[in-house]
Amino acid sequence: MNKTILITGHSKGLGRSLTEKLLATNNIRVIGISRTASGIQHPLLKEIFIDLSDKAQTIQLKETLSSFSFDALVLNAGANHIKPPQSYSLEEINKIIQLNFTSNALLIRMCLNTLLKNKGHIIGIGSYSGVEVKKWNNFYGSSKAGLHHLLRNLFEQYRKQELKVSIVIPDIMNTEFYAHQDFEPPTQDEYSLQVNDVAEMISQWIIQPPKYVPFEIVLRPQMFQLKRK
Numbered sequence: 005m006n007k008t009i010l011i012t013g014h015s016k017g018l019g020r021s022l023t024e025k026l027l028a029t030n031n032i033r034v035i036g037i038s039r040t041a042s043g044i045q046h047p048l049l050k051e052i053f054i055d056l057s058d059k060a061q062t063i064q065l066k067e068t069l070s071s072f073s074f075d076a077l078v079l080n081a082g083a084n085h086i087k088p089p090q091s092y093s094l095e096e097i098n099k100i101i102q103l104n105f106t107s108n109a110l111l112i113r114m115c116l117n118t119l120l121k122n123k124g125h126i127i128g129i130g131s132y133s134g135v136e137v138k139k140w141n142n143f144y145g146s147s148k149a150g151l152h153h154l155l156r157n158l159f160e161q162y163r164k165q166e167l168k169v170s171i172v173i174p175d176i177m178n179t180e181f182y183a184h185q186d187f188e189p190p191t192q193d194e195y196s197l198q199v200n201d202v203a204e205m206i207s208q209w210i211i212q213p214p215k216y217v218p219f220e221i222v223l224r225p226q227m228f229q230l231k232r233k
């Protein structure tokens with residue numbers, strides 16, 4: 005077997021598409037972390053069911069993950085509820101920051117030693133909400149901005165040790181991300197990034213790593229609109 009990759013949020017959307025592409029090589033083992041099962045049946049997939057918005061559950065991963073030697077860590081799990089800051093309960097704010105920032109920081113720390121040993125790759129899925137200062141890009145956008153900043157720092161810190169770090173910054177993608185929101189993009193293709201295209205780009209970095217570091221990639225659809233459902 006070639007490589008072992010940890011992917012958070014492997015059950016749906018971008019993470020699921022990436023998981024399928026890596027498993028299709030039949031020589032990459034994927035450890036996937038989500039709350040629910042992906043339904044993917046493959047001998048090289050190990051699924052771990054954890055709520056990454058829960059600090060205690062995330063910390064408990066330390067022991068399980070210490071038995072693997074990772075070549076890449078794909079920090080992909082994320083969620084938001086687009087609404088004004090005053091509409092959030094304190095618990096919701098805590099969970100958004102935990103899921104979109106703190107759990108990623110904890111997972112990096114848990115996997116860093118093996119990633120350094122393997123001259124591995126950390127790939128973080130950020131968000132255009134973490135770049136753009138805009139109405140309602142509040143707790144989620146700030147958590148993603150924090151993730152971008154942490155990953156930029158890690159590259160500077162460890163590039164001489166040949167750790168690769170990539171930050172993928174998508175705008176709107178056609179996934180279930182909007183299923184529980186009050187807003188959604190129009191259904192026409194030009195209003196969303198196609199999840200298959202984004203997953204294909206990332207999968208190639210793992211399957212056939214380029215000689216350069218794809219450090220920070222902003223991906224935007226041609227058109228933009230989020231409309232109230």
Ligand SMILES: NC(=O)c1ccc[n+]([C@@H]2O[C@H](COP(=O)([O-])OP(=O)(O)OC[C@H]3O[C@@H](n4cnc5c(N)ncnc54)[C@H](OP(=O)(O)O)[C@@H]3O)[C@@H](O)[C@H]2O)c1
Pocket residue numbers: 012013014015016017018019020037038039040041054055056057058079080081082083103129130131132133173174175176177178179180181182
């Ligand atoms: N879609 C967009 O327009 C868009 C734009 C910019 C950035 N992004 C970012 O892209 C990444 C992928 O999102 P997506 O569009 O593929 O969304 P998605 O289809 O909703 O998938 C999200 C994944 O994250 C997992 N997840 C969510 N909450 C979790 C929790 N509390 N604990 C563990 N796993 C959890 C989900 O699994 P379970 O439900 O099984 O737990 C699922 O596998 C996210 O980081 C998101 O913030 C998305």
